[in-house]
Amino acid sequence: MKKFFIFVLLNLISLSLFAAITSEKGKYYITSKNGKAPLLKVNELLSNKKIKNVKIYDNGRINAISFKNGKERKLYSVDSKGFIYSIAPFSKYDISKVHTNGKFEFKQIPNRKYTVNEKGFFLY
Numbered sequence: 001m002k003k004f005f006i007f008v009l010l011n012l013i014s015l016s017l018f019a020a021i022t023s024e025k026g027k028y029y030i031t032s033k034n035g036k037a038p039l040l041k042v043n044e045l046l047s048n049k050k051i052k053n054v055k056i057y058d059n060g061r062i063n064a065i066s067f068k069n070g071k072e073r074k075l076y077s078v079d080s081k082g083f084i085y086s087i088a089p090f091s092k093y094d095i096s097k098v099h100t101n102g103k104f105e106f107k108q109i110p111n112r113k114y115t116v117n118e119k120g121f122f123l124y
Contacts, residue, residue, distance in 0.1 A: 021056045021063055021078060028054065030063070030082040037082040042067070057095050057104060063116050064095065064104070077116045 021039070022031045026046070028039040042065065045051040050069065057064040063078040074091045076084040096107040103113035 021065060023054075023056065028056075028065070030078060030080065032080055039065075039078065039082050039084065041084055045069075057098055066095075079119050 020031050022029050022036070028042050028046075029036045030039060042051070042054065045067075046054065051067040053073070054065065054067045055073075057066070057075075063080075064075060065078055065084065066073050066075040068074075072092070073094075075087060075093060075095065076091065077087050078084050090106065093109070094107040095104050096110075098104045099113065103115050105111070105113055
């Protein structure tokens with residue numbers, strides 16, 4: 001029972017530390033219990049019309065974002081501070097499904113579930 005309680009407590013702590021991607025008035029932010037930080041590079045590229053069709057893959061527990069740069073859509077991970085990271089070789093993959101537990105599946109790799117942690121790392 002004690003181990004179960006510790007496990008639940010650690011999960012709740014990790015969830016409260018994580019952040020979510022939000023959008024307001026055409027600008028993108030990472031929002032957490034500590035406040036809101038802009039996704040500076042994404043917002044800059046949008047204002048300079050260098051990217052378009054921004055898509056957020058976020059259910060409060062994963063942070064991934066994709067956008068078109070020219071003809072290609074690329075996928076990036078986002079950490080809890082708002083920095084975006086290239087996630088090659090996954091950057092050209094498409095997310096086909098987001099689960100309520102924070103995991104998601106790629107269209108190109110069926111039946112495998114991934115997540116992004118608060119540091120922007122993809123985990124299997």
